[in-house]
Amino acid sequence: MQNNRNYILLLCLVLLFGSCVSRKVFSTNYYHENEKTLTGIEQSFKTLYAQKPFSLGFSDLSFNYISIEIITDSIKYIYEFQINEPRFQDTLHKYNLPADGITNLVNQMRSIHCLWINNLDFYTNNQKRSLVFMSIHPLAIHIPFAPEKYYILTFYSQPQYFDSEGRLLERRRLKKLRKINDEVFRRINDKVCYTISERFR
Amino acid sequence: MRTGKKNIIRLLYTLLSCCIYLGCLKASATGKPISDTTPLSTKEQALAFLDKQTDLTASNFWPNVHPVFFLQNLRKNIENPLSIYEGRSTNFCGYAALSYLPLHDDPLGYLRFMLEIYKNGKAVYGKEYFEPSREIKLAAGTLSFKGELDIRPADQLWFMLLADHFKGYLNFFDKQYNPGDENKTWAAVNFAKFNRMVRNLFNYRIESIGSDLVRPGLRDPVEYLSERLQTGNIALFVNNLDLYKKNHTQLKFAVPTHFVILLNITEIDDDTVAITYWDYGGKTLQRVSVSFLKKIIFGISHITQKTVHAK
Numbered sequence: 001m002q003n004n005r006n007y008i009l010l011l012c013l014v015l016l017f018g019s020c021v022s023r024k025v026f027s028t029n030y031y032h033e034n035e036k037t038l039t040g041i042e043q044s045f046k047t048l049y050a051q052k053p054f055s056l057g058f059s060d061l062s063f064n065y066i067s068i069e070i071i072t073d074s075i076k077y078i079y080e081f082q083i084n085e086p087r088f089q090d091t092l093h094k095y096n097l098p099a100d101g102i103t104n105l106v107n108q109m110r111s112i113h114c115l116w117i118n119n120l121d122f123y124t125n126n127q128k129r130s131l132v133f134m135s136i137h138p139l140a141i142h143i144p145f146a147p148e149k150y151y152i153l154t155f156y157s158q159p160q161y162f163d164s165e166g167r168l169l170e171r172r173r174l175k176k177l178r179k180i181n182d183e184v185f186r187r188i189n190d191k192v193c194y195t196i197s198e199r200f201r
Numbered sequence: 202m203r204t205g206k207k208n209i210i211r212l213l214y215t216l217l218s219c220c221i222y223l224g225c226l227k228a229s230a231t232g233k234p235i236s237d238t239t240p241l242s243t244k245e246q247a248l249a250f251l252d253k254q255t256d257l258t259a260s261n262f263w264p265n266v267h268p269v270f271f272l273q274n275l276r277k278n279i280e281n282p283l284s285i286y287e288g289r290s291t292n293f294c295g296y297a298a299l300s301y302l303p304l305h306d307d308p309l310g311y312l313r314f315m316l317e318i319y320k321n322g323k324a325v326y327g328k329e330y331f332e333p334s335r336e337i338k339l340a341a342g343t344l345s346f347k348g349e350l351d352i353r354p355a356d357q358l359w360f361m362l363l364a365d366h367f368k369g370y371l372n373f374f375d376k377q378y379n380p381g382d383e384n385k386t387w388a389a390v391n392f393a394k395f396n397r398m399v400r401n402l403f404n405y406r407i408e409s410i411g412s413d414l415v416r417p418g419l420r421d422p423v424e425y426l427s428e429r430l431q432t433g434n435i436a437l438f439v440n441n442l443d444l445y446k447k448n449h450t451q452l453k454f455a456v457p458t459h460f461v462i463l464l465n466i467t468e469i470d471d472d473t474v475a476i477t478y479w480d481y482g483g484k485t486l487q488r489v490s491v492s493f494l495k496k497i498i499f500g501i502s503h504i505t506q507k508t509v510h511a512k
Contacts (some may be wrong), residue, residue, distance in 0.1 A: 075477070078487040120289075123351040171344065180345050181290045182384050 035088035057116035242309035262322030265342030274355035286482030295390030298460035332498035369394030381507030411500035438500030
């Protein structure tokens with residue numbers, strides 16, 4: 001009986017300790033360590049997106065299932081495939097998507113645990129602009145029952161404005177934070193920002 | 202004892218007669234019979250009405266909604282009703298989904314209301330009288346980082362107006378608007394609130410099954426949905442985390458958070474269907490398994506037009 005109590009107490013302490021452990025801090029180091037791969041993915045996506053708009057991601061954490069959204073003027077198609085399923089290639093051909101380029105992109109994303117990539121529109125002075133949104137699954141230890149955290153990177157075409165704490169601003173003069181999906185983003189360099197979020201898209 | 206019962210029966214007859222008499226009196230006083238019809242109009246009527254709005258000036262009630270952008274937004278909604286967009290990461294999906302109905306069936310009614318509320322700061326839509334709070338009037342037109350909603354001030358006004366006016370139990374702890382509340386429970390819509398808004402604003406007949414927590418438990422959802430699509434519109438209350446796979450957490454609360462308008466459902470094989478639905482400013486076609494469909498749907502509202510004198 002006493003042993004059982006000790007086990008329960010130990011389990012509670014382990015859970016308490018686990019909940020207090022901070023996750024591996026995502027910093028500018030991560031970006032700089034993987035800069036070549038990350039910018040390679042961004043550039044590939046931009047080139048492929050210009051040919052035909054789409055979003056791409058993995059719907060499982062073992063990176064075996066691909067989720068693709070094919071965007072046309074009138075409708076958006078959402079498909080899910082197993083990574084080596086022939087239907088994936090057939091679908092890419094059916095919608096005239098650059099199959100080889102997308103397959104390479106899938107492999108690049110898988111190599112760096114990139115879960116999702118898409119193009120997001122935003123507006124500055126009523127002018128439409130876009131950014132590349134990328135989310136990465138952290139390799140840190142998973143804490144049971146705790147919500148997943150994702151490292152989000154945003155790539156802009158133009159240099160952005162930041163406050164003294166490195167937080168992304170809407171405009172230089174207006175000291176209003178620019179939030180994407182309700183998250184505050186921080187500076188990595190003039191055109192790249194990051195945040196940590198519970199939502200990967 | 203018998204006399205007492207007779208008296209009660211006489212009293213009930215008298216009350217019933219009075220009700221019928223007063224009903225007839227009200228109908229004759231207005232000069233027309235009481236009708237219970239869903240108001241309808243066409244896109245052409247709405248555009249002709251919009252073309253006449255050449256002298257719209259800036260509203261004192263909505264200081265951040267520019268009249269030119271306001272009219273441009275209304276025109277976009279009438280010309281392309283599917284383009285109305287709830288914005289990224291907001292809780293406006295319920296309001297956007299119900300907007301599908303007037304934009305398709307009664308665009309003129311929608312336009313008249315929008316122009317009335319813009320000019321006078323108060324207006325009546327269906328059974329509802331709107332006099333929005335000061336916070337809403339100041340905030341409409343200022344929402345940003347929401348994608349295309351940033352440049353759609355009329356949609357901002359419309360969504361915020363509805364969120365400000367209609368309250369359900371989800372809004373109990375957050376009834377007053379503060380900046381950023383468009384992403385929070387202030388704007389949340391539960392299933393009963395959605396149905397109430399559709400009934401009261403547009404006078405449709407609604408048959409709904411399901412709830413905020415318990416799924417409808419249909420044996421054959423494909424047959425059920427296909428049949429009802431023949432006779433009206435269908436709004437689905439779905440679990441968005443599953444529909445869009447927004448996280449990978451194993452332990453998930455299965456609750457619905459998103460409204461979509463179902464446009465079509467087609468059987469691909471025994472276990473797979475293709476669903477076409479409207480949300481986020483456009484149509485989406487997605488192939489899903491029947492078991493997945495059962496898993497994500499929590500509420501189904503079958504929305505049909507009322508014809509004259511229909512009950």
